[in-house]
Amino acid sequence: MKRKFIAVIAAAILSVVFAGSAMAQEINAYMGTSPDNNAKIAKFIKDKTGITVNQTFQSCGEIEAKMKAEAPNFSADMVIGACSPQGFLAKKSGWTVPYVSPAWKGVPEVFMDPKGDFYHIATFSFVLVGNKDRLAKAGYKMPESWKDLLDPKWKGEIVMPSPLSSGTANMMRFTFLALYGDAEGWKYLEALDKNIHHYSRSGNAPTDLVGRGEFMLGITSDENVKKRLNDGYPLLWSIPAEGTGYDGTTSFIFKTTKKLETCKKIIDLLGTQEFSDMMAAIGYVTPRPAMNALYGKTLPKFVNLDLGKASDDKAKNNDIWKQKLRTDFK
């Protein structure tokens, strides 16, 4: 009799707890875009669904370290806007819930995992930037092919980020390896290395360094180019004929979440045209076509990529990179 009574009480308490959480519509998320953009995304979700996202802002690397430390009991319900390697890692480790969202119908399949384990809510790319004044003074034109960068006339005049410290540079590297094939790709990078002055720590730094005229050309993240143009930097930007690469801004749901339905609602929302419009206005390339702040209506040409392979090869490629390229001694 007594035991039954306790069970009833327990059930009552549990149901209250669950009902409470369902009503409050609150989730915890690890978010990996910039603080400003995280806040924009969280506000968008709140406005459209009433769900409050308690976000902690971290870099992709930190999110990865945190996931590894916490597994299998995550203190968040989902991840919004990490990088693609975290998506692949989470899927491979069995930390994700597959969910095929009906709201993502019609989105190109590069933006999602076939089983629905993760979604790229946007992608970012890299572009070639040049300093208008310096180029004019030297009488040079913006290169039209990535191969043009190998011309000795650019020696010491190109700057790009280092894949050892920048996710953007990692994307550049796997794009060139995919574009030319592994063997030829490394040959290209080695030849390019002869013209590179140095590899910057951050993926956005070349935009500034070229904008200030320290270098004629830079290979850089597309994230800040629009902003620097608005700031009045004498910048030219282009995407050479072969196209550019991309990496996902990745979101997924943790298996351990107690609010699966709420998380699913958010994934659904991230697949809508409205969300794409919002992200494109920031400058991201979006799952659904939208007017892009940097690229305008027509998106650039993309190199065919296998992001899963890129994620798997990262450590190996860093090793080759260190042996082949980085050291420079006198």
Place this chain on the structure above:
Amino acid sequence: MAAAELSVKLQSSSGSKVKDFLNANLVNILAAVLFLLLAFFLLFPIVMVLLKSLRGAEGFTLQYYKAFFSKQYYFQSLYNTLLLGAINTVVCLVIGFCLAYMTTRGPWILRKPLKLISLIPLIAPPYLFALSLIIMFGRNGLITKMFDLHWQLYGFSGVVISQTLAFIPLAFMMIESTLMSLNPNLEESAYDMGASEATILRTITIPLLAPGLLKAGLLIFVMTIAEFGNAAILGGRTPFLAPDTYTMITGESDFNMGSVLSVILIAPCILIFFIHNYLLEGKKFTTIGGKPVASEPRKITPLIKVPFMIITTVAAGAIFICFAIVFIASFYKILGVTHNITLANYLDFTSNQSIYNSIRVSFVAALIGAVIGVLLAYVIVRGKFFGRTFIEMASLSGFALPGTVLGIGYLLAFSAPPLKLTGGIMILALNCVFRFLAVGVEAGISKLHQIHIEIEEASADLGASFLTTFYRIVLPIMFPAFIAGFLYTFMTAIVSLSAVVFLVSPGFDLAAVKIFDAAVYGEIGIASATTMKLVLIVMICMMILNFISKKTRLGSSMAPTKPT
């Protein structure tokens, strides 16, 4: 002493055993608490780094060390670091010696200005020199453009120059203090007996200075190889261990390999720390026991004078120019590119926010650091318990520890529950407290050495309990040391970069990290203005410190104090 025992007996007979126990053992209890703090916040993180470097996915492994020693890349990084340390040490010692010789033996008229200029870098964060080199010799640099120069600043030579300029004051200060305590009579009598200046230098001055020179050299070597900012900003494509460790952690998220790099970096530091301590054995805090005497200026033969003057002028000139150029650059968006004087760099919101954060962190660190430092000093000087030397060594070791190591250590030790501190202001403050503990402790020790234990004993004899004695006698005496410890910790913490760069959470920037980022991005104006603000803060601290030390004759904790 008999009276003291009697009073203890009297008290114990009068009852209250707890009070009695406290009285007898308070020093030991204090020591135990401090020991636990040191173990937890200093040793534990280092042990974590060591463990991480040895623990792979399948338990204990040496594979990461194998990778380090079998790959050309890492070896070159180590080679560069050690070479940088060696060159830097030699150059700093030579320049430091020339400067110190001129300020202690040279003509009066030169002494003050030279001393002032050689101490300027003390109030500047080390990366100020990287910044000024970029302004002058960078790709957009003033001199580069003026003379169409093709010198490659980014690389080994750039790092060597900026590091040397940054560490001259340390060399100068240490050599000067030994030169001052060197009794000039010996040199003067040699001079009177007809020895040439060169002979005196070779056979008297330098041999007598040798221990001091060695000490200074070791310290400079350790601090150079551990310095992060200059190598990271100016290194270009030349790898050095400290910035490589940073990339390994923040870029490649490889904690194992990052830990290996740290352990490799820490090895020479620990070795040198022990040599250093061995050299100090028996003559703590003073190299040669003599009273500082200002010696009369002597006629220095041109043979010595000319090269000394050249070295001195070049070094002092370079320091002065570097300083001035950063000051000027802080009023331009980019000096040499834009030509409008602007205050925008000083008003920049994010950099002011970061200064505010830095002040908050450093204030908390200084407060905790000064309290712990003074208590530690008391325990070290007055305590008689097992492990006293160990506590002393541990609390003074922070100087020799590369900042990157403690940065990673804190990241490893305090990032997971139940010890989760990352992401907050406390982890930054505590890191600074235990890295810079040595200053507070040394200030406290030197102060305590000035007071004979008899005063405390007298107080006890007159019937005061330990607590009363501590409160009424020890604390007032220690107060200047507390203030000195506070200010020293504050100004060291506010400019420090190498450890906190691992620990700042996104959205909570510190000024030093902001300067580092801005310099890397080429935002020279902002970087210069933020640096100047730090310089101003440190200058104010120095002035207060100077005032207090004059009032209380405390002397700077770095200066030799006569042990009793």
